[in-house]
Amino acid sequence: MVQATDSTLVTGPLRTCVGCRQRHVVTELFRLWLNPEGELQWGHAGPARGVWLCQDSLECWNRALRIGAITRALRRTPESTSLEAFVKAVEGSEGHTPRPS
Helix, strand or coil: CEECCCCCEECCCEEECCCCCCEEEHHHEEEEEECCCCCEEEECCCCCCEEEEECCCHHHHHHHHHHCHHHHHHCCCCCHHHHHHHHHHHHHCCCCCCCCC
């Protein structure tokens, strides 16, 4: 359990955002993972190693890219085209997490 800012207890699985390094309930985060072809995928469910980032936080996304946290956590380098596509989707959504298509 985690103490929320409004003095209530929040229950559920906790994960750490690789951008801000803060722990959050999974409903406040989104997950990235690589498919077998090395393409970046996102959503809450997925196979293999994943990376968690704060939803609707462009700052966390930018910091994770700048410090190399995504590649380090995945232990693989994403295909540059899938990473570029995700960056464009994040930038085009005005900081809101893009929804998987």
